[in-house]
Amino acid sequence: MITRDTLRELAAFQSPAEDAVTFYFQPGVPQDKSHRQEAILVKDLVRNAIASAEKVGKNGNVRASLEHILELSEQLHGNRGKGKAVFASESKKLWREFDVPPHLPSTQLIVNRRFHLTPLTCLSEVLGKVSIALVDRTRARLFEMSMDDVKEVADFINELTRRGRSDGFFGYDAGHAERRVDNETTGHYRRVGERLMELYGTGGIEAFILGCHEEARNYIEKELHPYTLQRLIGHFVADPATTSPDEVRQQAHRILREHRARQREQLVAEVLNEANAENRGALGLRRVLKSLQLGEVQTLVLERSFCATGTECPNCSSLDMARVKYCSFCSYEVQPITDLADAIIGRALGNGADIVYVPNNAQLQRHGNIAALLRFRAERNIAGRVAV
Numbered sequence: 001m002i003t004r005d006t007l008r009e010l011a012a013f014q015s016p017a018e019d020a021v022t023f024y025f026q027p028g029v030p031q032d033k034s035h036r037q038e039a040i041l042v043k044d045l046v047r048n049a050i051a052s053a054e055k056v057g058k059n060g061n062v063r064a065s066l067e068h069i070l071e072l073s074e075q076l077h078g079n080r081g082k083g084k085a086v087f088a089s090e091s092k093k094l095w096r097e098f099d100v101p102p103h104l105p106s107t108q109l110i111v112n113r114r115f116h117l118t119p120l121t122c123l124s125e126v127l128g129k130v131s132i133a134l135v136d137r138t139r140a141r142l143f144e145m146s147m148d149d150v151k152e153v154a155d156f157i158n159e160l161t162r163r164g165r166s167d168g169f170f171g172y173d174a175g176h177a178e179r180r181v182d183n184e185t186t187g188h189y190r191r192v193g194e195r196l197m198e199l200y201g202t203g204g205i206e207a208f209i210l211g212c213h214e215e216a217r218n219y220i221e222k223e224l225h226p227y228t229l230q231r232l233i234g235h236f237v238a239d240p241a242t243t244s245p246d247e248v249r250q251q252a253h254r255i256l257r258e259h260r261a262r263q264r265e266q267l268v269a270e271v272l273n274e275a276n277a278e279n280r281g282a283l284g285l286r287r288v289l290k291s292l293q294l295g296e297v298q299t300l301v302l303e304r305s306f307c308a309t310g311t312e313c314p315n316c317s318s319l320d321m322a323r324v325k326y327c328s329f330c331s332y333e334v335q336p337i338t339d340l341a342d343a344i345i346g347r348a349l350g351n352g353a354d355i356v357y358v359p360n361n362a363q364l365q366r367h368g369n370i371a372a373l374l375r376f377r378a379e380r381n382i383a384g385r386v387a388v
């Protein structure tokens with residue numbers, strides 16, 4: 001399982017020997033029964049990487065990692081439809097291997113000073129755990145979705161109502177019985193809320209989805225813990241008795257997709273507003289690089305295709321545009337780097353920032369496909385302090 005800590009650790013990694021090997025495996029379509037094409041592709045990638053390393057005299061550094069990847073790829077056979085991500089460095093004795101959702105842009109093999117994390121950070125948006133509850137007056141089924149898998153974690157019935165019915169009290173007093181059933185239903189909904197808290201506490205899920213009949217929705221929500229309600233991202237009409245896990249997965253995917261699209265739109269609008277007001281928004285590479293160096297970035301906003309070359313200061317590690325010769329912070333002579341996007345992602349994760357990818361956003365494209373929402377503006381704070 002890839003956590004934020006894993007991402008941060010990989011992002012902080014640097015190999016002076018330039019033997020950081022990143023391998024992504026994206027499985028082929030399920031109809032492709034032989035997995036021969038995949039194996040041939042990986043073999044070619046490894047052969048090319050070895051040839052490139054030989055050309056610059058670094059063959060010894062990367063050969064063992066690449067051969068290990070070749071062996072691994074021969075065992076993959078489509079990896080049961082899952083993607084694979086491998087991060088290896090011979091000089092640092094590092095090998096990390098993960099199964100990931102099969103939503104990678106392609107099968108890739110990259111050798112560099114840092115790991116290539118863009119595809120993984122794109123995925124990290126889908127890595128959080130989502131809880132889904134199907135509830136009616138008599139039954140509740142709780143599901144959990146992580147990566148693409150959905151599993152059922154609880155299935156319970158409204159014990160009170162069942163007992164009440166067998167007691168045969170319905171004939172006794174219609175009004176009284178109705179109230180009693182209402183109370184018991186409320187008790188059942190409350191039990192759902194409690195069960196969710198037992199399972200996930202206050203930090204175990206990224207999102208919560210409710211499947212129920214429309215008229216029950218408000219009554220159920222009233223009984224949920226505020227923590228669960230905060231994470232509620234959508235509903236769908238469902239019946240716990242008849243809804244299949246596959247339907248749960250499809251509905252959850254749809255709701256999650258729509259929720260994320262809304263979030264991204266709001267984020268871009270917020271960044272643009274903040275930047276226009278010269279407040280907590282940074283637009284374009286130059287401004288984002290400066291904000292990163294000042295530790296201002298709260299959320300880095302990128303278009304998936306963002307890539308750039310740049311420079312890095314060997315003294316203070318600040319990143320800059322490709323044409324710069326001397327560090328703007330310490331005046332050291334800077335060095336060119338080909339993987340500026342990976343360096344930026346690494347710096348942002350290291351600073352505890354979130355990374356959000358926004359697909360095909362015309363407003364973001366106007367600013368070179370990169371922007372950031374800032375926690376604060378260092379310059380302004382300093383100016384403010386001086387003024388006081």
Ligand SMILES: [Zn+2]
Nearest residue numbers: 313316327330
């Ligand atoms: Zn510097």
